[in-house]
Amino acid sequence: MLKKLFVAAALIAGATLAGTASGNAATAAVSTANVNLRAGPSTAYPAVTVVPAGTPITTFGCVSGYSWCDIAFAGYRGWVAASYIQLVYGGAPVVLTAPVAAAVGIGVVAFNRAYWDQYYTAYPWYGRWAAYPPPRAYGPYPAPRVTSHSRDVTCANGSCTGTSGTTGRYGGSTSQTRTCADGSCSSTRNTEGPYGGSATRTRSCAYGEGCSATRSGVTGGGRTFGGTRSFSRW
Structure with missing residues (x-):
């Protein structure tokens, strides 16, 4: 598994640099484990699909606090916990954290009804927007103990x-x-x-x-x- 992740990280390194040079806000990354792609930044939201371990993904931004991030892969769009996202920083693969996100230019993005309407109209749970937790403001990333x-x-x-x-x-x-x-x-x-x-x-x-x-x-x-x-x- 580690070998697979390092190989994937090496493959996305060039894409990350290319995206930065062109001014593209999207950042290439890789999933560190089999993880649910959620329809919102919480485990309370339904799973869109499963992102396999070692899969190249594209990160568009994270909620404030950098606990959940908006990503895309294989035509799917949704949210994954930042602890399952790995990217190349300083020439080495690292897990996405608030300091790393700031260093590589991953910004804060919003989750709202417009996002839900844009990506999930074809899903059976689309009409149950009101049943899920309302979007909330996420606090700053907790300081280390x-x-x-x-x-x-x-x-x-x-x-x-x-x-x-x-x-x-x-x-x-x-x-x-x-x-x-x-x-x-x-x-x-x-x-x-x-x-x-x-x-x-x-x-x-x-x-x-x-x-x-x-x-x-x-x-x-x-x-x-x-x-x-x-x-x-x-």
């Missing part, structure tokens, strides 16, 4: 040490260091909550002997906690 993440591993003289750090969108952070050598490992993880809480966990394991872990900290409300446990991993 993690704003930064780093990881590094170094090895020398038979031992390895790994460090990692993460910062959350609300200000919390976690850092961890782990060292392994001669069949044993030890790690320490420190967490700072966005509202004043903190926690520390240390763990050590030795081959054939098992592990011990100690945890301590204080909640944002000032309550302390802690404990130690031992267990076997072999």
Whole structure:
């Protein structure tokens, strides 16, 4: 499946560049899985057909928030969730997200009764427009829960040490260091909550002997906690 997607992405790369050069708003892409083509930007709308995985498609735009996009393939027109759309960006195939859409020039488009009347008059459910959810304004693309993440591993003289750090969108952070050598490992993880809480966990394991872990900290409300446990991993 991955090979099929990469081949399709390679085939659409030239089409994407050509469309940009000519000023065409349509963007070539490919579906990442077998997915329903919907008559509107929601799973509440009826399925027009199924878009097979790896199929080249044309993307005309997305609702604000970039959760659903207006696409066409094989004479069909409808809506697919953006998470099932892959295009070429920076020389590599990537899933369509709000930042990628902005970078490649995929704009925001509207879904309304005029769209319904233009493409679906021949379908048995065409007359039931009022039975489906009314078009709504979609909010901005949600911010990621993690704003930064780093990881590094170094090895020398038979031992390895790994460090990692993460910062959350609300200000919390976690850092961890782990060292392994001669069949044993030890790690320490420190967490700072966005509202004043903190926690520390240390763990050590030795081959054939098992592990011990100690945890301590204080909640944002000032309550302390802690404990130690031992267990076997072999």
